[in-house]
Amino acid sequence: KISEAVVRRLPVYLRYLQYLNESSIRTVSSQEMGQTLGINPAQIRKDLAYFGDFGRKGIGYEVPYLIEKIKQILKLDRTIQVALVGAGHLGIALSNYNRFTREKLSIVALFDQDPNKIGCKIGLLPIQPMSELNATVSRLDIQIGIITVPAPEAQRVADRLVAAGVRGILNFAPVKIKVPDEISLRTADLTTELQALAYYID
Amino acid sequence: KISEAVVRRLPVYLRYLQYLNESSIRTVSSQEMGQTLGINPAQIRKDLAYFGDFGRKGIGYEVPYLIEKIKQILKLDRTIQVALVGAGHLGIALSNYNRFTREKLSIVALFDQDPNKIGCKIGLLPIQPMSELNATVSRLDIQIGIITVPAPEAQRVADRLVAAGVRGILNFAPVKIKVPDEISLRTADLTTELQALAYYID
């Protein structure tokens, strides 16, 4: 398995490469990538060589090939099913965010505990009660759970998702949660984006 | 000015240090930080030395002191006023997200073009019409604009925010927008979090 630091960089490379591809740019050098992304070009070359891509002298890397390669590594060449728990403001925004679908990460089920929300449709998806979580996760082969409930509820919901059989959790609630070692856990925090921006506005 | 790559790491260090502090842990070594964050300890030591903190042999770094230091560098020791345009699902979730306030990044004004939303309150903040953007940005000394409108509207809203006088923009819409060179621009994209998680769930 490759290191966490490399895995964090791959989606960043992918986003940039897709942007180039959309602008019909088919080759790129590690220098150009490094300059745009603020990453050392030697680090980029090292990461890509790790996956067997050494670029070509004078030409650089082939953008479409790299995109496919990185998608395979990130397992984005097959669809990964995702369940979201907490159909509130953030949950609905994420559920409607088309970019997830384009990237083969598909939110296929929504859950909430509010009886006023259960049964309502968000796009094509109905909001389901928590009692249907286990059955739905099995039936739809859901691998990832997204937590968008208030902080005091996050650990309880994490326990429910783990019991239902997900293999990874993306937590948006501003609280540390605990999961078994074999479950992958990431915490999403948009404050870091704002903080980095705050540094630059002088 | 320090490099983009370092500035990106500082909020990550800060979040981790605050977690330690909340658990009453007052010292940390670069090894421990590096292991937890997936960052080379030598890189961490280099970043912190850049700001005059060299740690102490056998002890490591003082957590509360580092927190204050990084906050100063990121200018989080003073409040930065933020305006949000697009009071939809994502916008409301961000507006209610308490962690921003705790971090001295304060969303002080909300704007939308939907007449049904204008005048409604989100927490203590009324949703204002776009016609009040310029006057409000001046009056409240707003430095950052957050864009949470649909993709086709993002560039138009960016132009309005630049004209109103913000110095930085955080764009959530999945589209590349253009701003003048002197305006700082960051794009927030939660797909990278999901993609990195997707890699780990095997």
Ligand SMILES: NC(=O)c1ccc[n+]([C@@H]2O[C@H](COP(=O)([O-])OP(=O)(O)OC[C@H]3O[C@@H](n4cnc5c(N)ncnc54)[C@H](O)[C@@H]3O)[C@@H](O)[C@H]2O)c1
């Ligand atoms: N990470 C970030 O950058 C970020 C940004 C914004 C919001 N947030 C966090 O995301 C979370 C959601 O924010 P929001 O504004 O959408 O809140 P919200 O109140 O609009 O939505 C929360 C939803 O969760 C449901 N819920 C509560 N407990 C539940 C449970 N035990 N099981 C199932 N559903 C349950 C509620 O009925 C509600 O629909 C909060 O924790 C907030 O702090 C994080």
Ligand SMILES: NC(=O)c1ccc[n+]([C@@H]2O[C@H](COP(=O)([O-])OP(=O)(O)OC[C@H]3O[C@@H](n4cnc5c(N)ncnc54)[C@H](O)[C@@H]3O)[C@@H](O)[C@H]2O)c1
């Ligand atoms: N970056 C990410 O990870 C991420 C995640 C979720 C959503 N998004 C994006 O965030 C944006 C908002 O998503 P949402 O689900 O909250 O959408 P939404 O439709 O609920 O909200 C959009 C709001 O913008 C307002 N609006 C539209 N045009 C406007 C204009 N010209 N001036 C002022 N207000 C205007 C609308 O009236 C509405 O209230 C979308 O672009 C979506 O793709 C990004």
